Amino acid sequence: MADQLNKLKIALQIPDTEYDDLLQLYLDDATDFLKLRLSVFALPDEMQAIVRGAAVKKFNRFKNEGMASYSQDGESITFSSNDFDEWADEISQWKQDHNGTNQGMWVNPYEI
Template identity: 45%
Template sequence: MDSVIELQDLKTMLQLNTTDQDGLLNLIIKNTTKALRFKLGLNAGKEFPQELDYIVLEVCVRRYNRLKNEGMASYSQEGESITFKSDDFDDFLSESINLRWGAKTDSDLIATLNPGDVVTYDAFSKHDGYVWLRQVRDNGQFGYLASGECDNSDKCISSWDKFE
């Protein structure tokens, strides 16, 4: 997977001068890049558009700053209140999700689903860093859409929408 931003750029934005958190920062960069590539429909072989590098950097900063507060919608203490966005990419991208023929980011695209579109699914699975929902198509075949990210232990770390 190509790294679209430099570790040192992220450390500069976060004002970090040591190497203590480099492993964590590299994981944040990798997962953020992977999520944005998926949202853009960029398969692993496609070059990442340089003009979008800033999105990865800004979202990495947000994800780092939210550590230990994951899953919270808001936080309040002694007059201070912080509200977290449900999707780190909301400021940069539309909320459309790709429906694919297979549960892989390089599977052929069936359609792009927009906010408010209703999808009925019968199963889900976690692999390749994503939570995949399976949709039964009218012809009996299946379509798949990623509903969020999961880590190496298949723990969900983000959700891109509300699914019931």
């Protein structure tokens, strides 16, 4: 998980450890939410980039949490209500690929 934190800090260009606890919290939360979306107990490695992306979004909203939009001096920013909307296609594809259909299984008729 430390590797995930280092990658997140690179993405955000944060060279020191000032925000490490907060960033780790964002990574942990994003992991938990994505596990719920995928209905899995352990997050697949191929989903780590989505976790980092969601953590970046969360960090960029730091101190603006809970707002749907922000406007000041002619500049307006609107926040997505769902951190995972950007990756909806990837999440849907993963779920489709791992839903258990089209997978053969041998059943011993004597055990039924």
